[in-house]
Amino acid sequence: MSSTVGPAWFEIARRDLLLAYRRRAEAANPLLFLLIVVALFPLGIGPAPEQLSRIAPGVVWVTALLASLLSTDMVFRSDFDDGSLEQIARSPSPLYATALAKMGVHWLVSGCPIALASPLLAGLLYLPSSAMLALLLSMLLGTVSLSMVGGIGAALTVGLRKGGLLLSLLVLPLYVPVLVFGSAAVDAAANGLPWQSELGVLAGFALLSVTLAPLAAAAALRINLDS
């Protein structure tokens, strides 16, 4: 008998990253969505810089929220449909670790690029450069919570053929605290106020969701598998 490397959750994460790499075009969709929606705002409400810069934090955050939601549905779906999830559930890795690995990969391929691209897009809306660091950091922390909370919704709706809309209804209300503190941090920075406390709250949300969301997602997956 010969052994291969790594625990099961590591193999699962590695395979998901490889699959994401093979479907690079698909992974770029949330970014393109983000770009198009942000570009629509100046067209819709006029190009006046002072007006755009006032709404920029909220616009970028809401758009990032929706872009993250777009790809959330797929976190567990393809594995559920093709029987991989049954094999994963029978593997020695606890479902908690597997769910965390898959949601972490989702953050790496969707949340993280969205966060990195956000200062660029905010520039299109004349967000003052003093707020860019706050935007980038709050996005990096906030998208972690979005991927984790979205993962719970994805796990709950994985057994449904058309779970997309239900997923949005389940998950969007839970995104609200992240949106409130995220845009508040950017707003504060744009107005020259301290924004560290909002960032602290976002970091707290991220830690909490990384710890607890995989538990909920694993329980939801178990229910969907037990049919």
Added chain:
Amino acid sequence: MPEAPTVPLFEARGLRCERDDRVLFEGLSFALFPGDVVQVLGPNGAGKTTLLRAVAGLSTRVAGSMFWGGLPLPEVRWEFLGDTLYLGHEAAVKPGLTPLENLRWHAGLWGRTRDIGIAGALRAVGLGTHLDTPAQQLSAGQRRRVALARLLLSPARLWILDEPFTAIDLDGVARVEALVADHAAGGGAVLLTTHHKLSLLHDFRQISLVAEASA
């Protein structure tokens, strides 16, 4: 022939499954000894897949008790999962990955394989020329063969196979039947469903699930 062992590898006692107010099976007991091949028979909807999923530890919708090596299953779940191979309805083959990558992943879940090696297993199921072809370019039967190559790789003693012959050609069926017979002759046990008429070089038993008319 190995001498008759006294403790079954796997035993089920009094299994009962009810779905939508309809009893699928009741009082179902069977034991699998090393060297046993058991075919579950029954018309569509008789509960064959439900039974196999329950045996595989994936479904809790089946009441009754199950034993692994004479010990109650919840207590030895870990050893049981490590020593069984479940091949479900869906092949668990990713279209975006090559057969090699797919099997490497399956092997990686448990972190151990038999010495034949992943490429060797794929050659043995007739996919030697498609090692690096993305699975989406393979036919349904070839994808099924990728999944069946797991039989050669896994060191598991109990195989649970749900319709293993779906989509594969006559030559493939013969190869899988040979694998099943070899596995049983080597002291393993196989529980499978198929509508195909088995022609094994090894003795096999049958369990029938009868679909009752709904009330």
